[in-house]
Amino acid sequence: MNLLVPAAANDGQTFQGPTIEEFFPQAVLFEGTPFELNRVMLIRILATIALIVLMWIGTRAMKVVPGRFQSVVEMGLDFIRVGVVEDLLGKKDGRRFLPLIAAIFFFVLFMNITGVVPLLNLAGSSVIGVPLVLAVIAYIAFIYAGVRKSPKLFFKNALLPAGVPPVLYIIVTPIEFISTFIIRPVTLTLRLLMNMIVGHLLLVLFFSATTFFFLYAPAAFKAFGLGTLAFGFAFQLFEVLVALLQAYVFAILTTVYIQLAVAEEH
Amino acid sequence: MTHAVVAAEESINPLIPAPSDLVWATLCFLVVLAFFVWKFIPSFLKMLDDRAAAIEGNIAKADEAQNKAEALLEQYTAQLADARSEAARIKEQAREEGKRIIAEQREQAAAEAARVTAAAQAQIEMERKQAAAQLRSEVGSLAIDLASGVIGESLKDDAKAAGVVDRFLADLEASETGKAGAQA
Numbered sequence: 001m002n003l004l005v006p007a008a009a010n011d012g013q014t015f016q017g018p019t020i021e022e023f024f025p026q027a028v029l030f031e032g033t034p035f036e037l038n039r040v041m042l043i044r045i046l047a048t049i050a051l052i053v054l055m056w057i058g059t060r061a062m063k064v065v066p067g068r069f070q071s072v073v074e075m076g077l078d079f080i081r082v083g084v085v086e087d088l089l090g091k092k093d094g095r096r097f098l099p100l101i102a103a104i105f106f107f108v109l110f111m112n113i114t115g116v117v118p119l120l121n122l123a124g125s126s127v128i129g130v131p132l133v134l135a136v137i138a139y140i141a142f143i144y145a146g147v148r149k150s151p152k153l154f155f156k157n158a159l160l161p162a163g164v165p166p167v168l169y170i171i172v173t174p175i176e177f178i179s180t181f182i183i184r185p186v187t188l189t190l191r192l193l194m195n196m197i198v199g200h201l202l203l204v205l206f207f208s209a210t211t212f213f214f215l216y217a218p219a220a221f222k223a224f225g226l227g228t229l230a231f232g233f234a235f236q237l238f239e240v241l242v243a244l245l246q247a248y249v250f251a252i253l254t255t256v257y258i259q260l261a262v263a264e265e266h
Numbered sequence: 267m268t269h270a271v272v273a274a275e276e277s278i279n280p281l282i283p284a285p286s287d288l289v290w291a292t293l294c295f296l297v298v299l300a301f302f303v304w305k306f307i308p309s310f311l312k313m314l315d316d317r318a319a320a321i322e323g324n325i326a327k328a329d330e331a332q333n334k335a336e337a338l339l340e341q342y343t344a345q346l347a348d349a350r351s352e353a354a355r356i357k358e359q360a361r362e363e364g365k366r367i368i369a370e371q372r373e374q375a376a377a378e379a380a381r382v383t384a385a386a387q388a389q390i391e392m393e394r395k396q397a398a399a400q401l402r403s404e405v406g407s408l409a410i411d412l413a414s415g416v417i418g419e420s421l422k423d424d425a426k427a428a429g430v431v432d433r434f435l436a437d438l439e440a441s442e443t444g445k446a447g448a449q450a
Contacts, residue, residue, distance in 0.1 A: 024278055033286070034286055035286060035289060035290075037290075038286075041286065044290055044291065048297055055301065056301070056306075059310055062310065062312070063313070064313065074310070077306075077310050081310075095311070099299070099306075102307060103298050103302035103303070106302075107295055128281060128282070128287065129288050129290065132283055132288070133291040133292050133295055137295070193281075
């Protein structure tokens with residue numbers, strides 16, 4: 001018996017590994033309409049409400065001398081304001097794009113963190129909709145920022161980089177076009193999506209293997225359950241880090257793209 | 267966990283979004299973005315501005331208070347120095363005054379003493395002279411009366427009598443002196 005081959009029949013006696021089906025549960029409401037709700041969509045709505053409620057409480061009546069909760073919210077907002085936005089865009093442009101970047105960071109963070117919240121256990125960003133929509137918004141934002149500043153300069157900087165002999169533009173310009181206008185949104189989408197999909201699959205794999213080893217495996221294999229449980233626990237913690245890191249990466253890349261778009265010269 | 271049948275698995279491509287997936291992702295994000303644009307970031311930035319203003323205000327206030335305190339301290343120090351020199355001056359003045367008064371008193375006392383002494387001496391001298399003159403006249407007449415009786419001869423001649431008395435007194439004085447010298 002090969003333990004690791006997923007079996008079609010899930011009778012509990014053979015090991016059933018996680019599949020991509022995990023991310024496409026059955027619809028619970030409005031089935032067949034564009035507003036179809038399944039478990040992932042409900043998790044997204046819950047995360048959205050949680051984010052807005054927490055932020056609302058934190059910023060409802062902000063005081064010059066902050067209380068405990070305000071301090072925490074402030075720390076998060078200041079991390080984005082100082083560490084990401086003002087650092088890359090400066091104070092003036094920074095103020096303009098701060099709401100967008102902060103919204104992206106906290107939205108991604110809350111969508112990611114549901115992956116390790118008990119009973120939810122599925123990231124809202126583990127289905128392509130969230131990464132794709134955010135990538136499109138980042139794409140629109142940096143093109144808007146560049147075109148608003150100076151359309152000529154933006155496309156010149158993007159497509160005809162300075163310091164390259166004009167002959168090489170035959171090669172360089174298509175490469176730059178692909179990298180700026182195609183690769184950027186694709187990588188933004190896939191990086192976040194794949195991180196969340198793989199993180200969830202790993203957790204499911206470890207914990208379902210633990211269940212299988214403890215309950216159904218032959219006696220000789222039961223000890224493996226301790227190992228898979230330990231790994232599952234470690235990866236659970238790791239997923240918290242990944243959730244934060246991916247939110248940070250998404251926010252900082254969006255900011256960098258905007259910065260490159262509004263730069264005079266690179 | 268319920269899974270769809272294996273045949274359905276092959277039709278799912280995680281890279282192709284379902285319409286509802288896009289709808290909910292967009293709706294959720296737009297709601298979050300709206301709150302950040304409308305409420306969260308503006309109140310956050312307003313609070314930061316207020317905080318900066320408060321800190322700047324406090325610094326300015328503290329500066330002002332310090333300047334005031336320094337000015338006051340300077341003023342007090344100057345006043346204290348003034349008062350000290352004033353006190354020293356008054357003390358010095360008083361000391362000189364005292365010296366002057368003492369000297370004056372001493373002078374007055376000395377003058378008074380000298381006056382009293384001089385008056386006493388003058389009186390003594392005068393009385394001595396008076397006594398001597400009286401004595402001389404009494405002793406002279408007494409001696410002459412006595413001598414007249416002895417020698418039976420009246421020494422009426424005044425010139426002669428005076429000469430005799432004088433000689434007699436001189437002899438008397440000389441014998442007195444000789445006696446005193448012998449005694450000493």
